[in-house]
Amino acid sequence: MTAEPIAAGQTPDTAGRRYREVTDGHGRVYRVGETDRDILGHSRKFMVYLPWIAMMAISVFEYAFGSAEDTLSHAHGWTQSNTFWILSVWVFFQAGIAFPAGWLREKGILTARRAMYAGSAMCLVGFLALSHLHNVLLAIIGFGVIGGVGSGLVYATCINMVGKWFPERRGARTGFVNGGFAYGSLPFIFIFNYAFDTANYTRVLDLIGCYILIVVLSCAFFFKDPPKNWWPSDIDPLSFAGDEKNAVSLAKNPPAVKQYTPKEAIRTGMLPLMWVTIVMTAGVSIFGISFQVDFAKEVGFGPLVAATSMGLMAVINGVGRAVVGWLSDIWGRKLTLVFVIVVLGLAQFGVIWAGRMHSEWLFLVFAFLSGFGGGAFYPMFAALTPDYFGENYNATNYGLVYSGKLVSGLFGGGLGSMVVAAWGYDGAYALAGGVSMVAAVIALLLRQPGRTKGAPAPQAVA
Template structure:
């Protein structure tokens, strides 16, 4: 039943087939990534989002190193700078759902979302450097800059997940990692070459840098068609065996890119049993549970980013150790995201996620212990562990969402999941500052470690909606197809 669709632009036949499994899920196969991207490999949709994520990472992961100079230059208190960051986190996470809703209805393309994000991020840095009043800085950097970074972040994460539905763990982790270690050069700039005499010029330059890099990447962004699935991987088998049948394109354009890796990943992380709308994902009970886990875990992560440098200085470590600890956190945070994404393809998403969240909790106790001992090397080690746990869970949640609920509504479903960072930004940064003021660093780090362990316990309750029913049912193994033009 092979049928041909027509590309209205190039006026050439592009053959594909829509395969329907026993649960009614549709897989569009037959079109290669090069067919859809004008001769380019889908790997481009990994590298470009990765570069864009590195560009916007300075907004969050280098902010803690800049807040001392900003406080002195603008006359802000420590609480003021932390609330500015908290609002940034709130808006950066909050824009994911409305942006996803607009994208899935065709009202906002990926390219336009990226262009808008680049411009708004530039405006955020301009406000941070030139606006002295706290409310103005909150509106400029916190709201406008946060929305800009959030548009870029959400678009990049959803893009890579759509193009690699069969191996999204490693690819999502790699892209997500750029959001952390991309800030490394700026951490040292803010610690050694950032003062009240040049801070405006430095922030202006960073804003222009982000604009150029993100806009350049955005030019090539393109989503695959809905239900698209790589032709070399059989969607009807959970072991991900390569296609060898007579499906359109399988014989004409054979390629074996990652077919063995895909088999292992799909065996450990089978695709969603169907495409869940946001309402259906919420009613399954799993999306709200994932949201709670994100709130708790991200709150601990934001706390570590916001207070590690200040805690290091408070216990008497010099600026090199303070900057290095944040640099270590940034690098390991990013590299850890790529590593656990790859591991989750081998071990399973949920198992890897529990391990990461437990490591994050233990790291909070370790940072406090090292500070009490005044041990610089021990402090750097637990900063390493905190950086690993504090970033690695993000790509796991990003990959887990389409694993559970499918790809077609992932922009909105993941937008809902990622909105948990709205709440975590408040208690991780601003509320964290209040806890430090009331209980000191000892009480704050003990609380953060405990919260992370609670999140790990909740994660153990996660399960893929409908998977048990799917196993008990007897699916119809015969593929069906229908013409799509």
């Protein structure tokens, strides 16, 4: 079969597919003409479901760890401070790898598939270390450093994949994928609370490591990035014609005015502002994850309430990410982000109130709200970054923003334990609530670089 003639203004790529590049009034280039099936051989919806499955697999690292701490302490002879620092180091490296991994991906040195392969193997090493190493320093290196880097590679690759394939309505899709990183841990939370002890901990942890390896490897085989500047062929990137379904989202969250390099994104002032906001908000979230079960036990709630509160937090944390992703397509990212951070802050004060009243049902209500706020801000930053700075350098730009979590891990987990020791749980939760409210005020200062408020979509240049 002979290839169809190429129309004026169209260019063939190496596979013979036809596309054209459209430039808007700001100078941003959009590559249109190729469908997702032309590039992938199937629907781009797979680039939502596969990252979602991989994210659920690695969620056990962060959201179930708190439920395993008591058994690990008894099995290995660790103190509570030891286990908190293991998680803190994990958070540091899980977040810290996002920027260098993004840089390697955008330089073409590390493909999405290879990043996932490497990440899956390192995740396995992390759980083997937690299972077999009694020396706390070696466990920190194995689980915290190697496991943190591995899970960070998987996390960052999955989030960036969604943003690249859905530039026209990334909020709902990003939120859905991000949600898997929380509620995917639910079965393990109950396993760690009811079927995990010093007699079987080695076998359980080894099996979890193998589970992560198999699931992530299976998903990674199908990973593929779209070409740079790619835009869905059925949507006009200048007027958004042909996309009535997503017209509201594109009006509330217009595409970035250009493809910002990391240096350019930093110079706008918005990327540093996002970094500060995520440092504060993620710190509050990690604090809640680390101490909610212990606080529940401290005030006299039974193990069922403690486990249920953590399970509830994980489920709502994940579901909330999907909900606010969808909501941000209607309200706009910034307004939704501020709303989420305020809810997170208020929930910290509510936990104190429930503890003082010794009310189990009230405690579960605020665990619900804390879980919602403590996860829902992540997809907002993941969607805001390409909204503000474009998709071409998103792996690096989002890596810079997400690196704020490595600082959060230090004061949310390790330093959080010091605050609890010095001020008690009431003082620590009150401080967390105050930090969250300050973060909400800072988030109000965010704005899309280069676009004046209420400006219409730019028209094509002649």
